[in-house]
Amino acid sequence: MGGAVSAGEDNDELIDNLKEAFRAVDRADYYLEEFKENAYKDLAWKHGNIHLSAPCIYSEVMEALDLQPGLSFLNLGSGTGYLSSMVGLILGPFGVNHGVELHSDVIEYAKQKLDFFIKTSDSFDKFDFCEPSFVTGNCLEISPDCSQYDRVYCGAGVQKEHEAYMKRLLKVGGILVMPLEEKLTKITRTGPSAWETKKILAVSFAPLIQPCHSESGKSRLVRLPPLAVRSLQDLARIAIRGTIKRIIHQETVNKQGNGLKNTPRFKRRRVRRRRMETIVFLDKEVFASRISSPSDDNSCEDLEEERREEEAKTPLETKPGPPVNFLREKVLRLPLPDPLKYYLLYYREK
Numbered sequence: 001m002g003g004a005v006s007a008g009e010d011n012d013e014l015i016d017n018l019k020e021a022f023r024a025v026d027r028a029d030y031y032l033e034e035f036k037e038n039a040y041k042d043l044a045w046k047h048g049n050i051h052l053s054a055p056c057i058y059s060e061v062m063e064a065l066d067l068q069p070g071l072s073f074l075n076l077g078s079g080t081g082y083l084s085s086m087v088g089l090i091l092g093p094f095g096v097n098h099g100v101e102l103h104s105d106v107i108e109y110a111k112q113k114l115d116f117f118i119k120t121s122d123s124f125d126k127f128d129f130c131e132p133s134f135v136t137g138n139c140l141e142i143s144p145d146c147s148q149y150d151r152v153y154c155g156a157g158v159q160k161e162h163e164a165y166m167k168r169l170l171k172v173g174g175i176l177v178m179p180l181e182e183k184l185t186k187i188t189r190t191g192p193s194a195w196e197t198k199k200i201l202a203v204s205f206a207p208l209i210q211p212c213h214s215e216s217g218k219s220r221l222v223r224l225p226p227l228a229v230r231s232l233q234d235l236a237r238i239a240i241r242g243t244i245k246r247i248i249h250q251e252t253v254n255k256q257g258n259g260l261k262n263t264p265r266f267k268r269r270r271v272r273r274r275r276m277e278t279i280v281f282l283d284k285e286v287f288a289s290r291i292s293s294p295s296d297d298n299s300c301e302d303l304e305e306e307r308r309e310e311e312a313k314t315p316l317e318t319k320p321g322p323p324v325n326f327l328r329e330k331v332l333r334l335p336l337p338d339p340l341k342y343y344l345l346y347y348r349e350k
Helices: 011-024 033-038 055-065 082-091 104-120 122-126 160-167 232-255 294-312 326-332 338-344
Strands: 045-047 050-052 072-076 096-101 133-136 149-154 170-180 183-191 194-202 276-282 285-291
Touching (some): 011 055, 011 122, 033 045, 055 170, 055 194, 072 082, 096 104, 104 133, 160 170, 232 326, 326 338
Parallel strands (some): 096 133
Antiparallel strands (some): 045 050, 276 285
16 A cells, blocks of 8 residues: 555445554554453453553544544544554644543553554555654643644543533544543534534443642643644655655556456356166056166266366465565665665664
8 A cells, every 4th residue: 555545435445444554553562461362352451551442442433533644633542552553544644643641651651552563563664654642641631722633532431511622622624533421422513613413322431530730729731742844854755655655556556467367267167967866657566767867978077077177276375475565675675875774664673
């Protein structure tokens, strides 16, 4: 897949794009080692402050957010960063991907997992990634002068009295997804004071933790990451990687003959021939006789033909090897200094 996940033109393309993002980020990588055997079950997981929602919840959330390349996203209660990483694959290099998490130990955990994904996952090179930025704080104490976002998700139960606060974080035309009164809810801002609300499904989330005021009685305002402009060096890396991906795609198309695969060869259905037993009734007596079908004379010939077909078959395919990271291989073959190659590869370990 070259570039960011493309914007889907219909529901099928939307689901295909979401599947790509889910496949690219291994859920087990966000589990502690001793709990990984449960990583692929459709269950939520919690250990101390670390928490992951069930995969079915994340799939509903991702679909409801209607993500597109270049949008801005705010994840309230960003946790391990699992959802933020999947979202980053769809937003692409020119999106905005911010997260607010209450617990500082979870922030450190999320940063470790993000670093591991970037350095070791081959899926990283299939996409143009919008790297998440995480800040520590209570998402109910976000500074009132913060920028608004195209997409907002809250991963904790929102009390009714905080609904208006959440809506203020959203741009006109934006989408907010959150658990509101035991229902996963999608709210679309259709105008400065106009909203459309849709209940998606019944859910059970731990409620948002209320802010704890300091000794002075003032709340601790959360400052979201600034909307940084990419450096010229970073833009050049994005452009070079994009060009290489297009070259790889074109080479693949040329090898496959414009991408068309050979029509599969279907095996001819073989009819199994059997001798027919015929019983003849004559007056009150019964005569049993076996009448051979004319096709029986060809049974040996058919068996021989089938044997020849089996021998002519190509040998069974062996188990495919690990997927090849074509972009990495192409970069490493470029006539460039090694430091520049490693920069183009984000200093990845694989």
